[in-house]
Amino acid sequence: MGDRGGDGGDGGVEYLVEMIALDNVTYTYPVTTTPALQNVSLTIPAGQFCAVVGANGAGKSTLAYTLAGFVPHFYHGKLNGKVTVAGKDTAATPLSELVLDVGLVFQNPFNQISGAKFTVREEIAFGLENLGVQRDEMLARVEAAMRVVGIETLADRSPLALSGGQMQRVAIASVLVMRPKAIVLDEPTSQLDPIGSREVFAAIRALAAEGSTVVMIEHKLEWVAAFADRVIAMAGGEVVADGEPADVLTDESLLTRGLGQTRYTLAARRARELGRWPAERKLPVTLEEAVEGFRK
């Protein structure tokens, strides 16, 4: 299932433009005392597909809201440090302006449907209407966004009468259509079946290849390993590992911090315990790597 090419990641093409930067960011929600993010520093270049993994409560969703500017504009709380997206300080830029630079998709598809539109086509156009895009351009962009996530056949259906997976694809298309420079997705495949998940990952991979910066929070590590250029692991509001999928997802020290492992890594670890996977051989994270390793 591996679609991760050599066009991204630390080992691939060199990224030139810094799209997202967090400088020593600590954030505490209102009425709480424990920070949800602690001393997070990151730089994500343009065009990179970056996955964020970690156990529940690790701070992943807060990171997503922070990148999209909802922290501190929507969730006020206490934010220290500086977040920059497309060169703009998110704390100093109005949310209505930030939405042009960074789009946000989150896990509950129903709550992302505006509730004010009667067809999927009109639902996807909602953001463009708010931006004042002309109708002809709007139609073209909506059709293109529907093609990317494979929902052209749903165009005239009611967005409220779709399955969870279909709704999620509508939600993703609704953000894609606004063509933000960066897209943050918080577990967008949580309601999708394996085929739907693959389609969404492939669509997002294609967006990154076209130059969009993607930050995707995801628990499905097999898909992360197959598609992402880079993996950031979080625990207790901190970044505990940051690197290529093959390195982060096989880091044994992270198992005790709530980070899982792919089924291929798990199988190879068991094989290693049984003496059938040499200690010097790198553990696999994708199906292809596992097949190759077991063949040797």
Add this chain to the structure above:
Amino acid sequence: MAQAFSLFTVRDSILHRFHPLTKLSSAGFLFIAGLILPGTWTAYVVLVVIALPLALLGKVTRAWLAAAWRVALPFIISVFLVQGFFWPRGTPLVFLGPLSLKREGLVFAIASTGHILAVVSSFLLLALTTRPDMLMTALTQAGLPGNIAYIIVATIQIVPRFQAKAAAILDAQRARGLETEGNIIQRLRAILPLVVPLVLGSLVDVEERAIAIEARAFNRTGPKTSLIEISEATWEPPVRWVIVGVMVGMVGLSIWLR
């Protein structure tokens, strides 16, 4: 999955193709005419001469009559019972124990029923032939603030989802042994475990939805556009103004005659 809560009925009819504001002003005219024109039978004449042909034109007659009946029936029964039996000093027609059905009360109830039917059926006709979002787009283009239009349409659309959520919570609580049937005390006891998760869950939903629409530039200032194109015939705007003028005239005349 939940269908949108809307009475809109898809038909290929002339009435469906009218501009939403033309239909809104026509519904307003029916409403005013049925409500304030004098005479016991005037509202019925308005219904038969104007509303019924419009329903036929819109190919929604059956749905219109059924919905009007369902909505108006409880009010009609109450009016007939209250006015018929409790009309002070009227001519008794039938005695029922200590109560008597008065002629004047019945006449008043017949007139009131006409008013009720005119009010209900005028807006049902609008709802059956006009998509709420089209109406709101038309109203927004006519100057209604976008936030208000959004709240109205979103509320209409989300009602079935709210009902589905309430049903899911009810099932979940029943599965955990909550008694939701029985005497009044048992039913009252069941309310809290149903209402609390429904309200709290809905608050979370509202917060997420607020973020979602905010992420789609909902609060962005500046001109907005619409994917929905609402066409109108050249005769419609002047006709709308005439209808509005007649409505204002009827209201003025009614006030002057009193």
